[in-house]
Amino acid sequence: MTPSDASSGAAADRWSSLSRPPLSAAALQRALVVPGGLWTSVEVTGSTGSTNTDLAARAADLPEGAVLVAEEQTAGRGRLDRTWTAPARSGLFFSVLLRPGPDVPVERWGWLTLLAGVATATGLSRAAGVDTALKWPNDLLVTVEGEERKAGGILAERTGDAVVVGIGLNVSLTEDELPVPAAGSLLLAKATVTDRDPLLRSVLRSLEQWYERWRAAGGDPATSGLQETYAAGCATLGRHVRAELPGGRQLTGTAEAVDSDGRLLIRTADDAHEAVGAGDVVHLRSVH
Template sequence: MTSSDPFADGPAAASARTPAGTSSGRWSRLDRPPLNAAGLRRALVTEGGLWSSLEVVAATGSTNTDLAARAARAGGLAEGAVLVAEEQTAGRGRLDRSWVAPARSGLFFSVLLRPGDAVPQERWGWLTLLAGVATATGLSRAAGVDTALKWPNDLLVTVDGEERKAGGILAERVAGDGPGGAGVVIGIGLNVTLTEDELPVESAGSLALAKATVTDRDPLLRAVLRSLEQGYGNWRAAGGDPAASGLQEAYAAGCASLGRHVRAELPGGRVLTGTAEAVDADGRLVIRTAAGEREAVGAGDVIHLRSVH
């Protein structure tokens, strides 16, 4: 993406973390068992694979903040580090919105990727969209639930015929002092077993409310990370070319924004209304106004105004 850097929010100081296995407080529920960290590592951290380490903590402020801080240190983390939290107390979404949910009710994790010289940095903005495609694909396979994408990084599910946000993605650049140079931390937050009473806003949803066939978080996390590994490998092998890697086509196929009448609230307070027609080679959303003009939006808040007819 060119007109705005999706990694503009820099990492803050690392939050205090609580070791996995400690009490999860008032949200503790028998139907929300903890993740099996050892089993996840056995399944995902394999020789020759992307994922180099996987840590599960009981609670933290933000997995993105923690992982970005650790990755930026001299001699920091290698590519493929994964940090998962059973609970986030200061999770962040786009535009500095908070993301808070009961402990063990969702998947809250961040991964470190270092594309290196194989991919020009001007193409790194596609990593947010790649993570969206990978998450939607993994959930479709493992949970049997149709997950759509709202540009650029919202994960949508259908609850009682209504489109609701069940997850989101946030990416941040990290400095180049660690092994492999500069990198990107991608954070993914996903509501899994939240009930109607636990939703932060009425427009939110969860996999359980969308009638997912599986809400066990262990296989869901494995499926998403394996899908991300495959998609990232294809994209990196293609030098980050979104067309040659198939990423641009895959994102367009799963993007619920395309063909919709939308309102884009842009930086600086400008508002653009029209029909979302395409996602261009830079990952920007192309909107056609009522006057017939086409404008590519690289940053902003996109609101779906009506469904496709």
């Protein structure tokens, strides 16, 4: 399906769900693409497999700041190639194209996943009055009736001299629509706003602010304030966790900090410290 075909399909069922109106690319473009700003284009497609895959395929022909939004993703990808699907127009599914170099050394590009988490949480707090916690390295958590649930995720992928950062967020999903019982949405977290247009604008503006601050600091997470802000909003720190590492190894201990490379520092039962740069982390219980 081409973007034009997808848009035609979206127009055909434009009013199929009055509570989930379609996004307007023209309105978003007018609001976000401004002289001197980061965002250079905003494209909205009706349905696609993955905005990350689509944007990465076109990265060589696009300037930094291209934004691709899908009303529906049929093959959205999370970490470890997990799929991310949701009803059409029930969430925000978008990817952005960034080129941090030459201002930022390549070894600091890994911070973009954590930066996107901070920016998303900040933007949602401003626009929807909902607290979004960060689970290392790339999950967005909300509280639903006192229970911590995953409402979104982030996937950053390098392609040539660029990084494509994809964000998926459940906005208006009801309990019956959740892919798994442990999932959540802004609606279930009692957000004051579930209109995706102002939510997307707020997240993208927050992402621009954090990205420019980080890039101006040469990607230094401490100087830019990113490391401190991430730690303050990270629900993983202070928790007893199990890290499921590449190769099938597991590590259990207390998550104590995020180091200057964005790695999670875990203190094990024998008081050893290990830095985890990749893997799945399971929250086991709070440490008192």
